[in-house]
Amino acid sequence: MKEEVSTEQNIEEQWIEELLTLGKDEKLTPKQISILQAAIEVFSEKGYSATSTSEISQKAGVAEGTIFRYYKTKNDLLLAIVGPTMSRMLAPFVLRNFNGVLDMPYDSFEEFLRAFMINRLDFARKNFKILKILIQEIPFQPTVRAQFVENILSKILERVIDIVEHFKEKGEIIEVPTPTLIRFTLSSVVGYLMNRLLLQPDKDWNDEEEINLTIAFIMHGISKTTPPI
Numbered sequence: 001m002k003e004e005v006s007t008e009q010n011i012e013e014q015w016i017e018e019l020l021t022l023g024k025d026e027k028l029t030p031k032q033i034s035i036l037q038a039a040i041e042v043f044s045e046k047g048y049s050a051t052s053t054s055e056i057s058q059k060a061g062v063a064e065g066t067i068f069r070y071y072k073t074k075n076d077l078l079l080a081i082v083g084p085t086m087s088r089m090l091a092p093f094v095l096r097n098f099n100g101v102l103d104m105p106y107d108s109f110e111e112f113l114r115a116f117m118i119n120r121l122d123f124a125r126k127n128f129k130i131l132k133i134l135i136q137e138i139p140f141q142p143t144v145r146a147q148f149v150e151n152i153l154s155k156i157l158e159r160v161i162d163i164v165e166h167f168k169e170k171g172e173i174i175e176v177p178t179p180t181l182i183r184f185t186l187s188s189v190v191g192y193l194m195n196r197l198l199l200q201p202d203k204d205w206n207d208e209e210e211i212n213l214t215i216a217f218i219m220h221g222i223s224k225t226t227p228p229i
Helices: 002-020 030-046 053-060 064-070 074-082 084-095 099-103 109-126 128-137 142-169 178-199 207-222
Strands: none
Touching: 030 053, 030 064, 030 074, 030 128, 053 064, 053 074, 099 109, 099 142, 109 128, 109 142, 109 178, 109 207, 128 178, 142 178, 178 207
């Protein structure tokens, strides 16, 4: 458990160091790092709207005025974590260790789905605090939403479309519009991840069984052949 916590902390610190110093000449000060770490923690736990800068300053161990020395408003602080200055790093961060899954040749669509789900579950576990902030704020922050679509979603969809088209040509998947197939598949996968990590994190999950059931549900919904009873 201690090793797992340490790994999560290292990933969070790596995000801060890599993401927030991108394109800047100077390194972050220790106080800035403390502020950003505290903001990630509190934004993730309570949400942006319910968080006050006084709570962040208390958790960071700095005066509230110190926050405003670096960030003029609470919104500037949020954007410093997931906003415009992060566009060049956000996509590589989210796609890290995922490109291999999208590029690897698969013998079946089911094999691709299993690799996809295992990879994203592992990524979401390790980076849950930052991903939770993105999930909470994308609907309410147009800049963050636009960057997510441009820098992440479009890159993933472009490659998933190629994979789906490949297996449609092989006759594994029914002939319906590819965007519909992808929407159905991603809804099932993301629905599982959201329940697993956000809505019911304390449930006694059997991840292998849940992944197999989700894949079976997806495949039986889009397969040309009738599944055995």
